[in-house]
Amino acid sequence: MNQDPSRKFEEITLRTEPIFQGQIISLQVDTVRLPDGREATREIVKHPGAVAVLALLGDKEKMLVVEQYRKPLNKSQVEIPAGKLDPGEDPMDAARRELEEETGYRCASLRHLSSFYTSPGFADELLHLYIAEGLERGQANPDDDEFLDCSAVTLEEAERLIREARISDAKTVLAVYAWKLYKLTGAL
Amino acid sequence: MNQDPSRKFEEITLRTEPIFQGQIISLQVDTVRLPDGREATREIVKHPGAVAVLALLGDKEKMLVVEQYRKPLNKSQVEIPAGKLDPGEDPMDAARRELEEETGYRCASLRHLSSFYTSPGFADELLHLYIAEGLERGQANPDDDEFLDCSAVTLEEAERLIREARISDAKTVLAVYAWKLYKLTGAL
Numbered sequence: 001m002n003q004d005p006s007r008k009f010e011e012i013t014l015r016t017e018p019i020f021q022g023q024i025i026s027l028q029v030d031t032v033r034l035p036d037g038r039e040a041t042r043e044i045v046k047h048p049g050a051v052a053v054l055a056l057l058g059d060k061e062k063m064l065v066v067e068q069y070r071k072p073l074n075k076s077q078v079e080i081p082a083g084k085l086d087p088g089e090d091p092m093d094a095a096r097r098e099l100e101e102e103t104g105y106r107c108a109s110l111r112h113l114s115s116f117y118t119s120p121g122f123a124d125e126l127l128h129l130y131i132a133e134g135l136e137r138g139q140a141n142p143d144d145d146e147f148l149d150c151s152a153v154t155l156e157e158a159e160r161l162i163r164e165a166r167i168s169d170a171k172t173v174l175a176v177y178a179w180k181l182y183k184l185t186g187a188l
Numbered sequence: 189m190n191q192d193p194s195r196k197f198e199e200i201t202l203r204t205e206p207i208f209q210g211q212i213i214s215l216q217v218d219t220v221r222l223p224d225g226r227e228a229t230r231e232i233v234k235h236p237g238a239v240a241v242l243a244l245l246g247d248k249e250k251m252l253v254v255e256q257y258r259k260p261l262n263k264s265q266v267e268i269p270a271g272k273l274d275p276g277e278d279p280m281d282a283a284r285r286e287l288e289e290e291t292g293y294r295c296a297s298l299r300h301l302s303s304f305y306t307s308p309g310f311a312d313e314l315l316h317l318y319i320a321e322g323l324e325r326g327q328a329n330p331d332d333d334e335f336l337d338c339s340a341v342t343l344e345e346a347e348r349l350i351r352e353a354r355i356s357d358a359k360t361v362l363a364v365y366a367w368k369l370y371k372l373t374g375a376l
Contacts, residue, residue: 005255006265007264008255008257008264009256009257009335010264019207019208020215022217023231024309025231027208029210030259034335035335036335038333043210043211043212044259045215045310045311047307069199069223071201071218072230072232072308072310075194075195076196076197076198077194114350114361115356116356116357116358116361117260117265117357118307118358119235119307119311119358120260120261120265120357121270122235123233123260123307123311124260125307127358147222147223147224149196162302168305169304169305170304170306170307170358171358173302174358174362177362177365181368181369184372185372
């Protein structure tokens with residue numbers, strides 16, 4: 001009997017059908033053997049992974065946010081700075097890079113908070129979330145096809161933006177909760 | 189000048205190329221006009237939307253979790269009960285349904301906590317998170333191709349599972365933070 005908890009209810013891959021190879025994601029359909037011996041198909045999006053930064057100004061008084069258009073949602077949203085990993089890139093290096101590119105800020109302190117899968121039902125995207133403190137302002141330098149505005153919001157403003165659905169992505173809502181816990185307990 | 193903040197930096201769709209229509213997701217590549225007039229492509233996964241439930245037992249002492257194999261991650265994970273919306277289904281009805289199907293529990297109280305996009309860079313999946321209290325045990329009844337174990341964990345156990353990466357999906361990490369805030373402040 002297999003005691004490794006991560007193998008519980010394992011689905012064995014019988015076949016993989018590649019569907020699409022894009023610039024950011026790829027898609028495949030796996031045929032799997034279920035624990036009861038039957039077969040099923042799984043639609044799987046492959047993603048290189050991403051980073052996001054909860055960047056706190058002053059004594060945790062404000063958080064940096066960027067406003068950008070999200071084509072999949074057909075609207076502009078307010079989010080924490082984030083971006084996908086370059087091939088082979090260390091996540092912490094990517095966090096520093098994305099923070100500086102999108103906001104112009106460099107940080108004295110960068111700590112890993114948590115890493116989580118954004119949509120484990122259909123995608124393997126793993127997002128690494130960091131907390132940046134000791135911020136110093138420089139010059140923003142977004143990607144060629146990236147249009148965004150950077151600003152700083154208080155916790156109360158962030159909570160209002162969540163209520164108004166101007167902040168509505170998992171990583172930013174999660175980061176706002178983490179920030180609130182940090183302010184309440186002094187630790188994370 | 190367009191004052192609607194959700195239209196800021198709008199990307200106008202010039203063409204949509206359908207790539208794949210699956211049982212759960214579909215994939216398309218949109219060609220868009222950027223704010224500076226140039227063109228770019230956007231790889232977009234369409235998803236029907238989902239629900240998840242932070243189900244609290246007793247005086248917020250334990251949270252229901254399910255353990256299931258996630259083929260995109262090639263491992264089994266511990267998550268809060270969740271599932272995708274059926275066509276035309278009300279999210280609150282879906283939350284009650286998934287809670288009962290996956291855990292066997294019915295709830296006296298179900299409140300909306302927040303709704304968030306899981307991966308706004310490449311997918312339109314919107315997840316509605318609810319808090320269930322006043323739980324009463326019944327009989328679980330998972331989907332035909334769904335194999336899972338249900339259990340209940342304390343906040344300390346949940347935080348340990350996060351550290352051990354046995355809990356590692358955005359909605360569950362977010363729900364644990366929400367639960368901690370709820371215990372600390374009495375409100376959500």
